[in-house]
Amino acid sequence: MLTAFTGTQIREAERPLLERGLGAELMARAAHGLYRSLVAEVRRVRGGLYGARVAAVVGKGNNGGDALFALAELAARGVRTTAVLASGAAHPEGLAxxxxxGGRVEPSLGEADVVVDAVLGTGASGDYRAPFPRPGGLVVACDLPSGVDADSGTASREVWRADVTVTFGALKTGLLAGRGRALAGRVEVIDIGLAEFLPVPDVYVLEAEDVSAVLPEPHDDWQKYTRGVLGVVAGSDEYPGAAVLTTAAALATGVGMVRHVAPESVRHAVLAAHPEVVASGSAEGRVQAWAVGPGIGDDAAQQRAFDVALNSGLPLAIDASALNRIPGPALDGRAVITPHAGELARILSRLGLDVERSEVEERPVRWARLAAERLGATVLLKGPATVCAAPDGTACIQAVAHPYLATAGSGDTLTGIVGALLATTSKVRPVHVAAAAAMVHGRAGRIAAEGGPFGAGQLAAAVRKAILAFQGRVPEVPLGAAVDPLLADQ
Known part of the structure; x- marks a missing residue:
């Protein structure tokens, strides 16, 4: 499991070392790590170092100093290096x-193979205006793209989008969430010796082995009931397809049985696609968990079935129309709700908070945590990076999805995955179940996208392949740097 910290936490971790007079050593480690990354990028774009050009836009603080020391190492290797002083001043020792x-200070950016963005670091706040338009070539951000808030991922409008961000000490939350994720590009983490001083992480990122630990392992003594039974309240005469998608995803994830509740016409559609589903018009029968909400709309019978599931005391995944019926802070930690930003804004408004969708998108971790605390439920906030927050503040961010997952019915598939995992994993925290489900969903999207654009009807087959990949029974699909950050220790 990867860990990430706020910029504030990183600065506090640096404090003991700075008080010992080790500031220069910290900067040397950061600068050398940046230098190594720049060498790799220059070689990638040019094939060699000699004669290459690297330019940097540097601020007057330590962030600029890191870049100047790194460029000094590059100059010693025959790279032509130039620097633009964004504020007319620079870190004195770094500039020297x-x-x-042999580096030169220039008034403006010239042609370069690689440009380093090193104006602002983790301590910056407020609006930022880049001194120049973003250059057309490869941009490497020093620690984080200037103007991105390391704590939240909020960013000024003019922040340069980085192709690579070389961050120091530990991964920052702001590089995973909000606009910071999209602006960071591929992320490389440079160890500068802070590990023993780091506090409890701000957020976590599940890796493949963590997902594998959540998925049920086949046992010889399984039977359909011990393998997990999921109750599904999904679909209505108006939205029958949601039920087909939700049940398909649950079956692909690996439950022993799906009990489906819906009007007769919807049940016929589900049984035509999946004859193994046990379908009825009432929420009766033995289940281990519930998945409720996709496509139920305003159907009165389905709303009553939701109430039965809610009052069952069992774990449940809540999505779509059912989100409008969440009873407030009475979910006792057993529910996973799966809103998108607009739905979460409406939930928060019902809780007395005046929040717009844009605010949720800007600070997803903050609002997911607040909703989880107020509701007593795990919040799986859907978006370019999925944020999963528990009532106690534990948060995971997963960013492995493919953009093609932005398609009608994709959320129904996710609800089926979440519900199935709740039904089959009794000893895993709901926040980790939610994060694992987001990983399975994202990986399925990546698999489905290998054939080009897809609709949600193609996801169930991809979910099955994703499960097999996480269980190590087939090769994993490589994670592309263009879609999610590559988190590589140097």
């Missing part, structure tokens, strides 16, 4: 080393 190595 840069110029001594």
């Amino acid at each position: 080393a840069f110029e001594a190595a």
